[in-house]
Amino acid sequence: MPAAACKVVVLISGSGSNLQALIDNIAAGENPANIAAVISNRGDAYGLQRAQAAGITTRVLDHKAFSDRESFDRALIEAIDGFDPQLVVLAGFMRILSGDFVRHYQGRLLNIHPSLLPKYKGLHTHQRALADGEHEHGCSVHFVTEELDGGPLVVQAVVPITQGDTPDDLAQRVHAQEHRIYPLAVRWFAEGRVRLNEQGASLDGQLLAASGKVLHPLDT
CATH class of the missing domain: 3.40.50.170 (Formyl transferase, N-terminal domain)
Known part of the structure; x- marks a missing residue:
C-alpha cells in the first residue's frame, strides 16, 4: 500500500498539542500520513478545535454515557473503524483501554x-x-x-x-x-x-x- 494512503485516527481528551504537532508536520509536507478523524471522549477538549481549524473530521464519544469501560470501548472501535484507518494514535487520550480494544488494533496503535x-x-x-x-x-x-x-x-x-x-x-x-x-x-x-x-x-x-x-x- 502506498505510504500516502496511510490513514490515521487520533484519539484525544484535552488540549491536543501533540495533535497540533502532527497536523503541522503533515501540512509542511514532511509526513505522508493523513489524519482521517480526531475522536475525543470529552466534548470540551480544545484539540477538537485544533482539528476543526485544520479541516479534519471530529467526533465526540462521551465515556460517561456508557455503563462500563468495555461498552465504551466497543463503541469507540465502531467509531474508529468507520474511518478504516491503518494507524490509531493516542495523543493525550486519558482512558485506560480494555484488552479487547488493544488486541483489535495490535501493531497499529501508538x-x-x-x-x-x-x-x-x-x-x-x-x-x-x-x-x-x-x-x-x-x-x-x-x-x-x-x-x-x-x-x-x-x-x-x-x-x-x-x-x-x-x-x-x-x-x-x-x-x-x-x-x-x-x-x-x-x-x-x-x-x-x-x-x-x-x-x-x-x-x-x-x-x-x-x-x-x-x-x-x-x-x-
Missing part, C-alpha cells in the same frame, strides 16, 4: 508517554524523576499492548535535568521533544519503516533495542 520508559510508568512522571535525583528525563513513543505503558518502544528523546528544575520546567522541556518524536514515529509508520512483529518493534527491518531509537537534544 502512544506517547512523558518518561524514558520503562522508568516512571503511570502519572506524575516529572515530579517522580526530580524526587529521585535523576540527571536526565524524556519521552517515549511505543506500540500499545495490554501492559500499561509497557509496549515495545519505537523512539525516545532524552532531555537533561538541571539544578533548580521544577516539574513545570521539566514538563515544558519534555513537551518540546514530544512534539518532535511523535510526528517522526507516525511518519516512520506511514512510510512502512516501523512495524511491530513477534520479536518487537523494528525500524527499516532491523529489530529495535529495548529503548527504541534514542534521540538526544543535539540530534537532527
Whole structure:
C-alpha cells in the first residue's frame, strides 16, 4: 500500500498539542500520513478545535454515557473503524483501554508517554524523576499492548535535568521533544519503516533495542 494512503485516527481528551504537532508536520509536507478523524471522549477538549481549524473530521464519544469501560470501548472501535484507518494514535487520550480494544488494533496503535520508559510508568512522571535525583528525563513513543505503558518502544528523546528544575520546567522541556518524536514515529509508520512483529518493534527491518531509537537534544 502506498505510504500516502496511510490513514490515521487520533484519539484525544484535552488540549491536543501533540495533535497540533502532527497536523503541522503533515501540512509542511514532511509526513505522508493523513489524519482521517480526531475522536475525543470529552466534548470540551480544545484539540477538537485544533482539528476543526485544520479541516479534519471530529467526533465526540462521551465515556460517561456508557455503563462500563468495555461498552465504551466497543463503541469507540465502531467509531474508529468507520474511518478504516491503518494507524490509531493516542495523543493525550486519558482512558485506560480494555484488552479487547488493544488486541483489535495490535501493531497499529501508538502512544506517547512523558518518561524514558520503562522508568516512571503511570502519572506524575516529572515530579517522580526530580524526587529521585535523576540527571536526565524524556519521552517515549511505543506500540500499545495490554501492559500499561509497557509496549515495545519505537523512539525516545532524552532531555537533561538541571539544578533548580521544577516539574513545570521539566514538563515544558519534555513537551518540546514530544512534539518532535511523535510526528517522526507516525511518519516512520506511514512510510512502512516501523512495524511491530513477534520479536518487537523494528525500524527499516532491523529489530529495535529495548529503548527504541534514542534521540538526544543535539540530534537532527
